[in-house]
Amino acid sequence: MTTDVTIIGAGLGGLTLARVLHLHGIPATVYEAEPSPTARSQGGMLDIHDYNGQLALQAADLMDEFRSLILEGRQAMRILDRDGAVLFEEPDDGTGGRPEVQRGELRQILLDSLPAGTVRWGHKVSSTRALGEGRHEVTFADGSTRDTSLLVGADGAWSRVRPLLSTAIPEYTGKSVVHTYLFDADTRHPAAAKAVGGGSMLAPTPTREIFAHREQGGTLHAYVGLTEPQEWFAAIDFTDSGVATARIAQAFDGWAPELTALITDTDTTPVLRPLYALPIGHRWDRVPGVTLLGDAAHLTAPSGEGANLAMLDGAELGEALATHPDDLDAALTAYEQVMFPRSAEAAVEGAERDELMFGEGTPHSLVDAFTAHERGQ
Numbered sequence: 001m002t003t004d005v006t007i008i009g010a011g012l013g014g015l016t017l018a019r020v021l022h023l024h025g026i027p028a029t030v031y032e033a034e035p036s037p038t039a040r041s042q043g044g045m046l047d048i049h050d051y052n053g054q055l056a057l058q059a060a061d062l063m064d065e066f067r068s069l070i071l072e073g074r075q076a077m078r079i080l081d082r083d084g085a086v087l088f089e090e091p092d093d094g095t096g097g098r099p100e101v102q103r104g105e106l107r108q109i110l111l112d113s114l115p116a117g118t119v120r121w122g123h124k125v126s127s128t129r130a131l132g133e134g135r136h137e138v139t140f141a142d143g144s145t146r147d148t149s150l151l152v153g154a155d156g157a158w159s160r161v162r163p164l165l166s167t168a169i170p171e172y173t174g175k176s177v178v179h180t181y182l183f184d185a186d187t188r189h190p191a192a193a194k195a196v197g198g199g200s201m202l203a204p205t206p207t208r209e210i211f212a213h214r215e216q217g218g219t220l221h222a223y224v225g226l227t228e229p230q231e232w233f234a235a236i237d238f239t240d241s242g243v244a245t246a247r248i249a250q251a252f253d254g255w256a257p258e259l260t261a262l263i264t265d266t267d268t269t270p271v272l273r274p275l276y277a278l279p280i281g282h283r284w285d286r287v288p289g290v291t292l293l294g295d296a297a298h299l300t301a302p303s304g305e306g307a308n309l310a311m312l313d314g315a316e317l318g319e320a321l322a323t324h325p326d327d328l329d330a331a332l333t334a335y336e337q338v339m340f341p342r343s344a345e346a347a348v349e350g351a352e353r354d355e356l357m358f359g360e361g362t363p364h365s366l367v368d369a370f371t372a373h374e375r376g377q
Contacts, residue, residue: 003026003149003150003321003328004027004029004148004149004150005021005026005027005028005029005148005150005152005321006028006029006031006138006146006148006150006151006152007028007029007030007031007152007154008030008031008125008138008151008152008153008154008155008159008160008161009030009031009032009153009154009155009156009294009296010030010031010032010034010037010107010111010119010121011107011154011155011156011294011310012103012106012107012110012294012307012310012311012314013154013293013294013307013310013311013313013314014030014152014154014155014293014294014314015030015107015110015111015114015119015314016056016057016059016060016110016310016311016314016315016318017152017154017293017313017314017315017317017318018030018110018114018118018119018314018318019060019062019110019113019114019314019318020059020060020314020315020317020318020319020322021318021321021322022113022114022115022118023060023061023318024318024319024321024322026318026321026322026325028118029118029120029146030114030118030119030120031119031120031123031125031138031140031146032119032120032121032122032123033122033123033124033125034121034122035121035122036121036122037107037108037111037119037121039121041104043103043104044102044103044179044213044215044221045071045074045100045101045102045103045213045215045221046100046101046102046103046106046307046308047075047098047099047100047304048066048098048099048100048101048106048307048308049097049098049304049305049308050097050098051097052305052308052309052311052312053307053308053311053312054066054097055312055315056308056311056312056314056315056316057311059315059316059318059319060110060113060315062109062110062113065109065113066101066106066109069101069102069105069106069109070099070100070101071099071100071101071102071215071216072092072094073092073198073199074092074099074100074198074199074200074213074214075092075096075098075099075100075199076089076090076091076092076197076198076199076200077089077090077199077200077201077202078090078197078199078200078201078202079201079202079203079204079363079366079367079370080195080201080202080203080256080259080363081203081363082203082205082208082252082254082255082256082259083255083256084195084203084255084256084258084259087363087364087367088366088367088370088371089197090370092198092199098304100199100213102215102216103307123140123141123142123144124140124141125138125139125140125141125155125160125161126139126140126141126160127139127160128151128160128161128163128164129164130164130287130290131147133288134149134288134289134328134329135147135148135149135289136148136151136164136289136290138151148289149289149328150289150290150321150328151164151289151290151291152290152291152292152293152317153290153291153292153293153296153297154292154293154294154296154310154314155296156294156295156296156299157170157276157295157296157299158170159292159295159296161290161292161296162292162296162297164287164290165284165285165287165290165291165292166282166284168278168279168282170276170277170278170299171276171277171278172230172274172275172276173275173276173277173301174227174228174229175225175226175227175228175275175301176225176226176228176230176233176272176273176274176275177223177224177225177226177272177273177275177302178223178224178226178244178248178263178270178271178272178273179221179222179223179224179270179271179273180221180222180224180245180262180263180266180268180270181219181220181221181222181266181267181268182219182220182222182261182262182265182266182267183217183218183219183267184217184218184219185214185218185219185220186218187218189220189261189265191257191258191261192212192220192258192259192261192262192265193214193218193220194258195212195256195258195259195262196212196213196214196220196262197214198214199213199214200212200213200214202357202363202366203255203259203363204357204358204362204363204366205358205362205363206227206358206359206360206362207226207227207228207358208225208226208227208251208252209224209225209357209358210222210223210224210225210252210255210259210262210263211223211224211225212262220262222262222263222266224248224252224262224263224270225358226248226251227358228251230274233272233274236248236272238269238270238271238272239269241266241268241269241270244269244270245263245264245266245270246264248263248270249263249264275301275302276299276301277299277300277301277347278298278299278300280300280344280347280348280351281340281344281347282297282298282343282344283336283340283344286329286332286333286336288328288329289328291317291332291335291336293310293313293314293317293339294306294309294310294313294314295310297313297339297343298339298343298344298346298347300346300347300350300351301350301354303346303349303350303353303354305346305350309342309343309346312342313335313339316335316338316339317331317335317339320332320334320335356369
């Protein structure tokens with residue numbers, strides 16, 4: 001294949017694509033806005049599913065490396081009510097298909113699997129434009145440009161590549177999440193650590209929820225969800241940790257102290273993350289020489305599938321390009337014809353799951369669904 005492949009974004013999806021192409025002898029260059037692989041934290045835990053994310057890692061020939069990252073016991077899960085009572089608990093018996101790993105470590109094994117120089121750090125895209133005959137030009141913030149015959153947007157929610165294909169813009173879902181971390185929790189925050197347990201804990205209500213993971217080294221990572229307009233959050237000074245945590249905790253007035261401690265006892269400055277989504281079923285007409293993967297193509301509110309789908313997109317796009325080395329349009333068509341319905345189905349299932357988890361009957365409706373599943377109903 002003589003096509004020069006340009007990938008925008010060194011997230012999990014873009015790196016998986018680069019790795020699969022490398023295995024097939026197809027060179028690619030990945031451009032990333034961040035100045036280095038350690039420029040920022042890569043987030044928390046990911047459950048990598050045996051029906052999508054693990055398939056991508058198999059295609060990337062990285063399953064052994066992946067298995068070395070798995071944190072044992074973290075598939076354990078419990079549901080609590082706002083009073084701290086455990087309503088449902090599922091242990092990790094080692095048979096689950098969604099083992100947990102740290103996102104940063106997973107990204108690192110992908111980076112380590114690529115030839116030196118594949119990722120060009122510190123290249124923030126300012127614009128893209130079509131040149132004709134399937135070629136595109138990427139302009140970076142430093143004024144440099146890249147002319148390519150295949151441009152892949154793996155650059156997330158606010159993709160600079162997407163406008164070449166679609167006028168869709170992510171819209172606010174009505175919910176935001178505040179991230180907090182408690183370190184050495186078993187010693188320093190024992191009540192919160194006991195509430196979370198050995199894996200993950202979810203305490204949901206229709207407009208408020210606290211979700212927490214036990215990460216490495218006794219770290220608790222909490223995701224505090226609030227259904228409020230963006231103006232509500234804009235009134236909070238998130239640069240002042242004490243003020244911000246007090247205001248967020250106030251929204252959970254009456255909740256059990258071991259749960260609100262996941263907010264008030266944070267060892268880091270709380271981080272606000274508004275949740276956005278593209279329209280369900282987002283797609284575009286085939287445009288020569290350009291495509292999208294992951295959140296750039298099908299951003300949804302978090303449902304546990306985003307990273308998995310991005311990696312599978314990357315793997316399948318790489319395989320399609322290897323299968324059709326002399327017909328770029330056939331490769332992109334084959335990839336998109338599978339990706340479009342898969343991502344639409346995942347978005348619908350995610351919306352249904354969100355309604356189950358945070359609808360008017362939660363948490364009891366959620367517990368009923370889990371117990372029915374255990375009974376095989």
